[in-house]
Amino acid sequence: MNKALLTSFVLSLVVGCSSKGPHPSPGEGDEEYDPGTASDEPGDSGFDEDDDPGDLPRDPMDDTGDSDGGIFVCYPGLNELGDTCFPLVDAGTDLGDGYAYPEPYLDNPQYNSPTRYIDLRVTDHSTAVAPNFNFGEFMSVSKGPFGLFQVHAVETLQAIREASGGAITVNSGYRNVTYNEGVGGAEHSRHIYGDAVDMTSAVLSLSALAELCEDFGAGFTRLYDSHVHCDWRDDPLDTLFFE
Numbered sequence: 001m002n003k004a005l006l007t008s009f010v011l012s013l014v015v016g017c018s019s020k021g022p023h024p025s026p027g028e029g030d031e032e033y034d035p036g037t038a039s040d041e042p043g044d045s046g047f048d049e050d051d052d053p054g055d056l057p058r059d060p061m062d063d064t065g066d067s068d069g070g071i072f073v074c075y076p077g078l079n080e081l082g083d084t085c086f087p088l089v090d091a092g093t094d095l096g097d098g099y100a101y102p103e104p105y106l107d108n109p110q111y112n113s114p115t116r117y118i119d120l121r122v123t124d125h126s127t128a129v130a131p132n133f134n135f136g137e138f139m140s141v142s143k144g145p146f147g148l149f150q151v152h153a154v155e156t157l158q159a160i161r162e163a164s165g166g167a168i169t170v171n172s173g174y175r176n177v178t179y180n181e182g183v184g185g186a187e188h189s190r191h192i193y194g195d196a197v198d199m200t201s202a203v204l205s206l207s208a209l210a211e212l213c214e215d216f217g218a219g220f221t222r223l224y225d226s227h228v229h230c231d232w233r234d235d236p237l238d239t240l241f242f243e
Helices: 003-014 151-164 177-182 206-215
Strands: 017-019 070-075 084-090 116-119 128-130 168-172 196-201 220-223 228-231
Touching: 070 116, 070 151, 128 151, 151 168, 151 196, 151 206, 196 206, 206 220, 206 228
Parallel strands: none
Antiparallel strands: 017 220, 070 084, 084 116, 168 196, 196 228, 220 228
């Protein structure tokens, strides 16, 4: 291969995205476009204290996520106390085709199918899962009636928000399999594994936001015209969602 062709090949690999990690990783769809939903309200817009918080239990748990009422997942919450908890339901064929996951990519366990989800139909989507993010920014019924978003990803995004010094708007978080296909997502898009977001910043350029994601350990970033995709595909999976 001559020098000119080699240079062109290298540029084609690095322009628009970066991929890091100890294993080969699929990218994200080139034609991907997720318009989001009108009901997804940015957490930085604040919360209405008059909203009905719902009647879901918030039981104390041991380290395994077990409580008297079943298995729960807990997020940092508005005050970062780790007590904003939601009950989980087991995966199964009864959830429908939207939860028929592809076989793990290259047999990599990071792409195993989830074993539990949150039932989004009975969840208050205005609940603060971190100081600057609400539940509905990461999971939406319009993208599947059951969903998941890994706790470590929420914690990292809150840290990115604080480091950026301004509001961050998440356009897309979790998508179930059929919704992901409908918006042109890659077959093994990290959106279906609950550790990916498409987002913009009120104070940073898209390239600067991508660099901040990488500073906070993102395994893959990609720039689009309207947003940046960041995911944490190399981080250990949350065992409450994956076994």
